[in-house]
Amino acid sequence: MSDKVLMKGAEALAEGAIQAGCRYYFGYPITPQNETPEYMSRRLPEVGGRFVQAESEVASINMVYGAACAGVRVMTSSSSPGISLMQEGISYISGSNVPCVVMNAMRGGPGLGNIAPAQADYFQAVKGGGNGDYKRIVFAPSSIQEGVDLFVDAFELADKYRMVVMVIVDGLIGQMMEPVEFKTRIDVSTLKTPEWATVGRHGRDHANIITSLTLDAAGLEQWNLKLQAKYAQVELTESRIEEYQMDDADYAIIAYGTMARIAKTTIRIARAKGIKLGLLRPITVWPFPAKQIQTYVGKLKGTLTVELAYRQLFEDVQLALCGKIPLGWYGRGGGVVPGPQEILAAFEEQFGKGR
Template sequence: MEKKVLMKGNEALAEAAIRSGCRFFFGYPITPQTELAAYMAKQMPKRGGTFLQAESEIAAINMVYGAAGAGARVMTSSSSPGISLKQEGISYIAGADLPCVIINIVRGGPGLGGIQPAQSDYFQATKGGGHGDYHLLVFAPSSVQEMADLIGTAFDKADQYRMPAMIMGDGMLGQMMEPVAFQEERDPSSLPEKPWATTGTMMKRKKNIINSLYLTPEELENLNNDRQKRYQTIMENEVRVEEYQTEDAELIFVAYGTIARITMSAVNMLREEGIKAGLIRPITLWPFPTEAIYARAAAETSKAFMAVEMSQGQMIEDVRLAVNGKKPVYFYGRNGGMVPDQEAIVKQAKQYICK
């Protein structure tokens, strides 16, 4: 780790990506992630990479498809409406089993909505988003440092499992400045080999074909079944979650990203008042930490759960499935770019406790 520097979240994502071996970036500007693309535009040509501002989000994601198929470490970034435009291309990338990293700095919606932070793209990120049976690896950082740390992880896991990975932040994380320490730049020779990539045969092997079109039903079903087996392995091995004061907690919050930081302050406030509260913070939204939540739901100490989100309530569905009816699950959320403070969370929690 190098010494810490003060950086915006968007810029930290870009710097960490370059240090992780990303040498191709294709994107299109949209608030609140434009600083990421601007940073790439300045730095990529200086550091042996390629930056290209595409004519649209649709063009950008298809450029990602091409670079990923050629074996490159490639990334794109956008914000909610732009990610929607990329969905068909993301499905094609997943169908071709290609690794890449996609950044979504979420803003309020639906439609053009607003440019303030939100978490209302949870369904889109974790339930597919585009057509067909596929998943993305979805990482949800809660600080600028974690944004930088998870980029390298996202690239490595995307390569390992040959699938797209997403870093899902929000407008607050993208715009806030915090001290961040970066890992040293990866040696290109340390990156994994990709014998499946379309790099040219040199007359030494059979040609590789990158494709997501399979007209024989049996072949497509077999490929999809193999992909589902890979997803099952990921669900068993790649869950990331943080627990805070859950050992004796009677009320357990579940929150991710920016709102998890605020919810942690709410836990501390409730503890000061003698109310045993705790927090489970999913770091991977897919795979979701179902087992961690179920374990706390099955514990005698827990009495209720409360999902806190900057949305109308999307993650709460996964929380309810994880709790599996063992304890009541409540919800508190704001939307449209509104960010609840810890006092509001505490007030809502007390209403549920007193029921």
């Protein structure tokens, strides 16, 4: 008998977080991810956790900050405008070296935009968003199962590196239903309270202080160098990519998340027409799998970056390939999702018939 259950994306991802050991969730309603906090509000009390509906996304992320200081597995989720409001908190959490997980169900922007699927928060997720030099690990699952699996890695890596891990999805992944299996269940009783946590001294011979403030410039530079060393280690070891039908490929689509799912259908159609097209799908968009993509220099005649945004992912592809492979781009914005044929047409327009 299979252990698979049919679940809605936003709920499955919430359960995935709980299976990964998340026991504290703070959030504020925003479409298209409301099923996540709703699920958490029902489910967390059943497993001895706490759900708190905050008064704003600003409050949510600062509650997350507080819980993170206590060394527990904690998360929040939101959608684009709400994630914008959290940027200050994410910067403080990063500057304080404490772990948490943040999920963004990206929607059309800028501003209030709409609630349709988009990938226009890419820069915000991978380049910063808040003030100061900091990085987050950013996972970009393209299926519900992958998202559930990545939540385990998200919490493990957040704890390992003491940093913010983001999971970026969109309304499509949140609203679709797929069979999903929860393969890993973290026993929270095995998770130790870290020695740096502010949980009261309880006999400890010193007070723990968690702050992102260092008034002395030389001291703050040293702190930044420590953060940079950590980010360099993460870049070296944590980038991930899926290489799909790349063995014989002449061309590759580069896409992530929802867009990569659709691109797989494009590739099937293209191959039926004799075009040797493959897919390079970043699973982490930070660290960006540049090295893996660079291995195709000299092997590919061209790449087509496809995204639900305007040349954001494309910029990282440009940086990775530096013109060593001809670069094409196709994207739609505002929540419009191109179909497989539309992507193939864009490919043929930019690369001919792929011969």
